[in-house]
Amino acid sequence: MYTAESISKILKGELLQQTGNAEIEHILLDSRKLLIPETSLFIPLVSERRNAHQYIDEMYQKGVSNFVVSEPMSTAQYPKANIILVKNSLQALHTLVAYHRHQFQIPVIGITGSNGKTIVKEWLFQLLEKDYNIVRSPKSYNSQIGVPLSVWQMKPENQMAIFEAGISQPGEMVNLEKIIRPTIGIFTNIGEAHNEGFLNIRQKVNEKLILFMKSDVLIYCKDYLALNECVNNFHNLVGKREIDNDLQLLTWSRKTDADLRIIGVDKNDNHTRIDALYKQEPLFIRIPFVDEGSIENAIHCWALMLYLGKSQAVIQERMNLLGNIAMRLEMKQGINNSTIINDSYNSDLGSLAIALEFLQQQRQHPQRTVILSDILQSGKSEGSLYEEVAGMLEKKGIQKLIGIGKNISREKQSFSKIKSSFYPTTEDFLKEVNPADFQNESILVKGARVFKFERIGKLLEQKAHQTILEINLSAIAHNVKQYQALLKPGIKLMAMVKAFSYGSGSFEIASLLQFHGVDYLAVAYADEGVELRRAGITLPIMVMNPEPSTFDAILQWNLEPELYSMHILEQFEEVVRYANKTDYPVHIKLDTGMHRLGFEQADLDQLAIRLKEDGLFKVQSIFSHLAGSEDPAMDAFTRKQAQLFTQMSALLQQQLGYAVIRHIANSAAIHRHPDLQLDMVRLGIGMYGVDSTSFQDKLRNVSTLKTTVAQLKRIPAGDTVGYGGKWKAKVPSLIATVRIGYADGYDRKLGNGNGKMMIRTKLAPVIGVVAMDMLMLDVTHIADVQEGDEVIVFGEELTVQQLAKWADTIPYEILTGISQRVKRVYFQE
Structure with a gap:
């Protein structure tokens, strides 16, 4: 049991105040993720952009009474709090969890590598859960913060632990090694992912190998030459340095001699048979996957099972049952104006907390429902487990629970404060449920894999056009952080969510941005702002194109209009x-040379008089728009605009007699012209993963537009395809008709070979004329194409920038032109 007193001794901190000795079970690093205040320890971390000490008062008011702080503070403000002062709160977190890890003498599997860490971790859980009570990293918690939160989950009832570790720069793995201290190591592979923080690939391998300094065995593939060389050098060094710690290497290879020598890989009917020699004995497994990544991940798991001494019969049986791993929380439009959040492959307390956070972000529906299966392998008694679950649901404002499973049904009394219903099995629920009972609500579907909750998801999801636009909310959050990292201290961030968030959605994106602490939102028209307010968005919202007909709505919904001319000012003044x-809060647009909208220099005196008159307005910001901040050829013009803006805004601010926020920098200017960050910056298309400069390399792809093959046709040479017979087959050809057309936003200019789409990782040209709902691809050169195959219109490999070049346009037009009939699917990794 941990208390403030015992933690103070572990950290060698100063116990500034002790008012009790209550048990501490949970570590809280993010004030937004508070679930159980009574047993939580809040450790405010400090970064360049944010100091979480500012949330101590809020946490205290919400019932948290245990704090580890790195800044002196007045204890008188918190008379019921235990407060421990340390030099560095992040180091304190690492020290505390490293101490916790050393209380356990169980097998601990540590996994690192460039790809496959989470899949290998989850597959090992599937393969070994019958034999051990296993604790593992939630989702992809593998960072300097994620790893401590993962390892803190270790409890006396656990018999095995599986944790993944990821790093982005040298010096990080030494911290994670002390926290995880794996007895068994797996190095999945090495590649170019996250390479920017390292001098070369060998430095990255050597840094990752630090994780296995104290391990008994390291499992890896010899076929990665740089990895193999570095492992052998590392093995020699560890052997010299620690004679009593003989690190065993367990290798596998498809090319050369190894402990597990792969001698055959046969793919057939969505299954793969893998043959190998292990200790001169022929073995094989079958897995229900055919892609190369899954084959590699499965072999790593196979090697681990062999090391643990599992029988070949058990290995074969369990490998054949490996299931897909949900790497993300998906949010889709549901029936009867509902929203479905699908996390139907696992159910434990850690992942439930993550899913509830995601559900809380989405505020478009006041009603929140959770469909939850039995939670397996918690190690807690059923009574205390489901009391804790009930507490989590209550804290997150869940109004309705549907519990499925015998265990949760037995503990229904724990959920007396929530409207609840219970079913022994998924089949029972599906037999009795009436889809009409779900209306205007956000529904989290959260179940262990054995309950097959994907059937519930299919029942509740709105049936729609098979062309979908996937939006990666984690990528948006990543991109926002990349720009935030460039901002000087105190600079505010306005996020542009106009034009349906550049085609990505409205309240879904705004909810994410609000959750991640942006300061302002901007929309093009008032109706966009009204929609956000109705969905529960409380951030200040600037309306960039206010129309007189919407002025009443602007006032009603507390929106803040941009005023750009005396005429629009006078009309709004009257209302x-x-x-x-x-x-009333307003924003003043100045014209500094773009000559689109804005007050000019000659207008300023009269403008100042009108703004001060009668005290009707309070100017929140003064801003202007750069015409070419991304273009080096326009840098002189950008400087001219900036100089004029500085003069005009200073004059207007002086006449107003109070300070206002000034902003002129857009996405490109944030990094190309850092001197123009001023008081606030406006982040637009860069947030969605598009930047026309070298900064693009730091951004992640956000949007993937995909469709499917509706039909395949073989046509002879000489036949034509599509309206007007614009394309003629020169040789016998295989033609794929796919479910997308110009009504979905696919530009007609991309027909007749100008555009391409990706099927089975290969590009296929668009042939003939793009029709309203369909178009055709020439897939003659692509093997094994099937009806129903996925077709990528743009995404990670085939970028929206490339598509825009083929269409002779810009990415903005492609993204904003995607039709509303295209189903949006939001997911968080």
Whole structure:
């Protein structure tokens, strides 16, 4: 049991105040993720952009009474709190969890590598859960913060632990090694992912190998030459340095001699048979996957099972049952104006907390429902387990619970404060459920794999057009952080969510941005802002193109209009005066050379008089728009605009008599012209993963537009395809008709060979004329194409920038032109 007193001794910190000795079970690093305040220890971390000490008061008010801080503070403000002062809160977190890890003498599997860490971890759990009570990293918790939160989950009832570790720069793995201290190591592979923080690939391998300094065995593939060389050098060094710790290497290879020598890989009917020699004995496994990544991941798992001494019969049986791993939480439009969040492959307390966070982010529906299966292998008694689950649901404002499984049904009394219903099996629920009972609500579907909750997801999801736009919310969060890292201290961030968030969605994106602490949102028209307000968005929202017909709605929904001319100012002034309001927030647009909208220099004196008159308005910001911040050829013009803006905004601010926020920098200017960050920056298309400069390399792809093959046709040479017979087959050809057309936003200019799509990792040209709902591809050169195959229109490998070049346009037009009939699927990794 941990208390403030015992933790103070572990950390060698100063116990500034002790008011009790309550048990501490949970570590809280993010104030937004508070679930159980009574047993939580809040450790505020400090970064360049944010100091979490500012949330101590909020956490105290919500019932947290245990704090580890790295800044002196007044204890008088928190009379019921235990407060421990340390030099560095992140180091304190690592020290505390490293101490916790050393209390356990169980097999601990540590996994690192460039790809496959999470899949290998989850597959090992599937393969070994019958034999051990296993604790593992939630989702992809493998960072300097994620690893401690994972390892802190270790409890006395656990018989095995599986943790993954990832790093982005040298010096990080030494911290994670002390926290994980794996007895068994797996190095999945090495590649170019996250390479920017290292001098070369060997430095990256050597840094990752530090994880296995104290391990008994390391499993890896010899076929990665740089990895193999570095492992052998590492093995020699460890042997010299620690004679009593003989690190065993367990290798596998498809090319050369190894402990597990792969001698055959046969793919057939969505299954793969893998043959090998192990200790001169022929063995084989079958897995229900055919892609190369899955084959590699399965072999790593196979080697681990052999090391643990599992029988070949058990290995074969379990390998054949390996299931897909949900690497993400998916949010889709559901029936009856509902939203479905699908996490139907696992159910444990850690992943439930993550899913509830995601559900809380989405505020478009006041009603929140959770469909939850039995939670397996928690190690807790059923009574205490489901009391804790009930507490989590209550804290997150869940109004309705549907429990499925015999265990959760037995503990229904724990959920007396929530409207609940219970079913012994998924089949029972599906027999009795009436889909009409689900309306206007957000529904989290959260189940262990054995309950096959994907059937519930299919029942509740709205049936739609098979062309979908996938939006990676984790990638948006990553991109926002990349730009935030460039900002000077104190600079605010306005996020542009106009034009349906550049085609990505409205409240879904705004909810994410609000959760991640942006300061302002901007929309093009008032109706966009009204939709956000109705969905529960409380951030300040600037309306960039206010129309007189929407002024009443702007006032009603507390939106903040951009005023760009005397005419629009006078019209809004009249509405504000009639509504008997004062100090109404507005934003003033200045024209510094783009000549689209904005007040000019000659307008400033009169503008200042009107803004001060009657106290109707309070200017929140003064801003302008750069015409070519991304273009080096326009840098002189950009400087000219910036100089004029500085003069005009200073004059206007002086006449107003109070300070206002000034902003002129857009996405490209944030990094190309850092001197123009001023008081706030506006982040637009860069947030969605598109930047026309070298900064693109730091961004992640956000949107993937995909469709499917509706039909395949073989046509002879000389036949034509599509309206007007614009394309003629020169040789016998295989033609794929796919479910997308210009009504979905696919530009007609991309027909007749100008555009291409990706099927089975190969490009296929668009042939003939693009029709309203369909188009055709020439797939003659692509092997094994099937009806129903996925077709990528743009995404990670085939970028929206490339598509825009083929269409002779810009990415903005492609993204914003995607039709509303295209189903949006949001997911969080």
